[in-house]
Amino acid sequence: MRFLVRRLTVLVAALLAVSFLVFLIPYLTPGDPTRKILRGRVNAMDIDPAQLESLRAQYGLDRPVLVQYADWLATAVRGDFGYSYTSQAAVMPQIGAAAMVTLVLAVGALGLAIAVALPSGILAAMRRGGPVDTAITTVTQAFVAVPEYWLAPLLILVFAVKFGALPSAGWAGPAWMILPCVTLALRPISYFTQITRASMAEVLDSPYIVGARARGLGYYRTILRHGIRNALIPVVTLLSVWLGGLLGGSVVVEVIFGIPGMGRLVFNAVHNGDIPMIQASMVTIVTITVLLATVTDVLYTVINPTVRGSHVGS
Amino acid sequence: MEPLLEIDSLTVSTRTTSKRLLDGVSLRVAPGEVLAVVGESGSGKSLTALSIMQMLPRVLEMSAGRMTLAGTDLTSLRRREIDTLHGGRIGMLFQQPRRMLDPTATVGSQVAEPLVRHLRMSRREARRRVLELLADVGIDEPARRAQAYPHQLSGGLAQRVMIATALAASPPLLIADEPTTALDVTVEAQILQLLKQKKRELGMSVLFISHDLNVVSSIADRIAVMYAGRVVEVGTADEILTQPEHPYTKALIECSTLRTDASGQLYVIPGGSDTARELDHGCRFRPRCGLTQEAHLEQVCDAREPVLLSIGRSPAEHECRCWGTAEEREGA
Ligand SMILES: Nc1ncnc2c1ncn2[C@@H]1O[C@H](COP(=O)(O)OP(=O)(O)O)[C@@H](O)[C@H]1O
Ligand code: SF4
Ligand SMILES: [Mg+2]
Numbered sequence: 001m002r003f004l005v006r007r008l009t010v011l012v013a014a015l016l017a018v019s020f021l022v023f024l025i026p027y028l029t030p031g032d033p034t035r036k037i038l039r040g041r042v043n044a045m046d047i048d049p050a051q052l053e054s055l056r057a058q059y060g061l062d063r064p065v066l067v068q069y070a071d072w073l074a075t076a077v078r079g080d081f082g083y084s085y086t087s088q089a090a091v092m093p094q095i096g097a098a099a100m101v102t103l104v105l106a107v108g109a110l111g112l113a114i115a116v117a118l119p120s121g122i123l124a125a126m127r128r129g130g131p132v133d134t135a136i137t138t139v140t141q142a143f144v145a146v147p148e149y150w151l152a153p154l155l156i157l158v159f160a161v162k163f164g165a166l167p168s169a170g171w172a173g174p175a176w177m178i179l180p181c182v183t184l185a186l187r188p189i190s191y192f193t194q195i196t197r198a199s200m201a202e203v204l205d206s207p208y209i210v211g212a213r214a215r216g217l218g219y220y221r222t223i224l225r226h227g228i229r230n231a232l233i234p235v236v237t238l239l240s241v242w243l244g245g246l247l248g249g250s251v252v253v254e255v256i257f258g259i260p261g262m263g264r265l266v267f268n269a270v271h272n273g274d275i276p277m278i279q280a281s282m283v284t285i286v287t288i289t290v291l292l293a294t295v296t297d298v299l300y301t302v303i304n305p306t307v308r309g310s311h312v313g314s
Numbered sequence: 315m316e317p318l319l320e321i322d323s324l325t326v327s328t329r330t331t332s333k334r335l336l337d338g339v340s341l342r343v344a345p346g347e348v349l350a351v352v353g354e355s356g357s358g359k360s361l362t363a364l365s366i367m368q369m370l371p372r373v374l375e376m377s378a379g380r381m382t383l384a385g386t387d388l389t390s391l392r393r394r395e396i397d398t399l400h401g402g403r404i405g406m407l408f409q410q411p412r413r414m415l416d417p418t419a420t421v422g423s424q425v426a427e428p429l430v431r432h433l434r435m436s437r438r439e440a441r442r443r444v445l446e447l448l449a450d451v452g453i454d455e456p457a458r459r460a461q462a463y464p465h466q467l468s469g470g471l472a473q474r475v476m477i478a479t480a481l482a483a484s485p486p487l488l489i490a491d492e493p494t495t496a497l498d499v500t501v502e503a504q505i506l507q508l509l510k511q512k513k514r515e516l517g518m519s520v521l522f523i524s525h526d527l528n529v530v531s532s533i534a535d536r537i538a539v540m541y542a543g544r545v546v547e548v549g550t551a552d553e554i555l556t557q558p559e560h561p562y563t564k565a566l567i568e569c570s571t572l573r574t575d576a577s578g579q580l581y582v583i584p585g586g587s588d589t590a591r592e593l594d595h596g597c598r599f600r601p602r603c604g605l606t607q608e609a610h611l612e613q614v615c616d617a618r619e620p621v622l623l624s625i626g627r628s629p630a631e632h633e634c635r636c637w638g639t640a641e642e643r644e645g646a
């Protein structure tokens with residue numbers, strides 16, 4: 001419980017720090033900050049110089065910066081980051097929709113990666129040095145070298161263009177997920193297989209496996225009850241690091257497959273200098289990343305009792 | 315009496331280089347008997363234990379020998395039968411008890427495993443029995459300890475847990491591989507006491523492995539001394555402790571008595587045993603043996619490896635593998 005409180009404090013502090021930087025973006029970028037801020041608030045292409053002074057007073061931009069920040073934060077917490085310069089629509093609903101798409105994509109890719117990598121890593125470790133191990137290790141090591149911008153067009157050519165089995169681009173249902181997820185999953189499959197294999201191999205050599213077998217559990221029951229859980233402890237930690245990575249790393253895949261996700265959204269916002277959109281997406285991305293890290297830590301504590309509780313007895 | 319465990323000419327080698335780590339080890343343990351196996355680190359005590367358990371590391375193989383437990387051949391067991399052997403017919407204790415327990419599982423769940431596996435108890439029955447077993451090995455507040463994780467136990471408590479687990483299914487044989495070596499002296503005495511008590515209650519045979527003759531002297535009925543993968547002397551505890559014949563055994567006894575003199579300095583037998591297995595002729599103890607000069611044995615000790623000869627009043631009472639001893643006896 002104390003642990004949870006500590007984690008949440010860190011989480012809030014990190015978010016505050018980031019939000020302050022994000023708030024400063026109009027001041028740190030070239031051009032008149034007042035105009036930039038007002039554009040996002042009143043939803044206008046530009047501000048009429050005649051109205052500038054009254055608007056400045058109306059939106060409190062004549063007050064000290066810290067007061068403005070508190071004000072901005074209070075609005076932001078309610079999900080109001082103003083209007084996009086380009087679409088002239090409220091920023092947050094667009095980000096919500098895009099983030100959802102990216103999350104589905106990343107979770108799909110990660111799920112696929114886990115489903116493939118954990119069993120192959122465990123199997124490779126159990127058959128260390130044998131042909132199965134060699135095959136799994138060779139293939140997954142080769143996967144690391146395959147870049148998304150190379151694999152994606154290849155998959156599109158084979159499965160969409162040649163066989164017509166799957167859609168080549170867009171985001172209209174489960175079938176549209178398959179090729180992007182496979183593309184995104186390839187690298188994590190490679191890493192997770194290797195990590196799982198190394199972790200499992202170490203566990204299989206550890207004394208408590210000998211101990212469990214000496215109690216009569218037998219090879220497979222020992223692996224099921226005492227091997228896999230221990231082997232997954234380091235893997236779980238890396239999983240959410242990767243989910244964070246996948247959220248950011250999906251830019252290329254979203255652009256190639258024409259997927260309306262966060263990657264494409266941020267890409268366009270930066271390209272267009274759309275400050276409200278940039279601010280809102282940065283806060284969203286950081287929030288998600290920090291939340292993920294917290295969830296990982298909690299998960300790690302649940303799975304690994306040696307990091308919780310204190311020593312008892314002599 | 316028919317031996318419970320009989321090992322005949324056990325030889326263990328590395329698969330790749332065929333280096334012999336154990337060379338013709340023969341041991342017998344009678345029902346209810348405590349056989350201690352002593353020898354300095356690296357002499358092959360743990361490998362002997364693992365061979366009996368059919369748990370040799372994959373890089374090693376048993377290249378010769380026979381092993382029977384109550385008449386069953388252990389070397390031809392099927393995988394399933396080996397699982398029944400572990401904990402069911404042979405319980406095992408280790409030098410590092412805490413490291414033998416899964417750090418992510420509660421103590422109670424691990425003590426329960428042999429109950430479910432070997433005694434076919436339901437989980438509920440097992441949970442209740444675990445508390446009795448923990449109390450039986452002198453653990454206070456068994457309910458709280460059962461909930462604990464291994465890292466929350468001291469070495470002594472962990473070894474008590476291991477004893478409870480190893481004896482849960484009342485196996486006829488307990489192999490204890492240096493069960494007190496990692497513990498401090500007072501805890502060591504308590505654990506030895508507990509083992510003797512369990513031995514009295516359950517009447518099982520014990521193969522007690524230690525590098526320390528002092529520890530062994532209070533518990534052993536018979537003692538086998540190992541050197542460089544061979545048994546060099548074996549006999550009743552009385553004979554070995556009071557009338558040792560092999561120069562290596564004599565040196566071991568010297569070490570242990572000197573140590574009890576509390577001189578602080580540990581007496582160590584001069585020389586190392588690392589390369590002893592590489593000697594391809596003669597006695598393996600030869601480079602460290604003081605007897606060769608005294609008795610003018612160099613030639614014979616250098617030329618031929620001594621054989622294990624019976625030197626006691628009865629064949630099983632005392633056997634020794636040394637030319638010097640043999641000559642002395644013949645001369646007398
Ligand atoms: N897996 C292994 N591979 C190669 N040599 C080993 C292995 N395990 C043990 N040995 C060697 O076998 C010898 C006996 O080891 P061990 O039985 O553990 O000795 P003890 O228990 O008497 O200290 C040692 O010289 C050790 O180096
Ligand atoms: S056989 Fe020779 S070298 Fe070996 S212990 Fe006896 S006297 Fe020493
Ligand atoms: Mg050992």
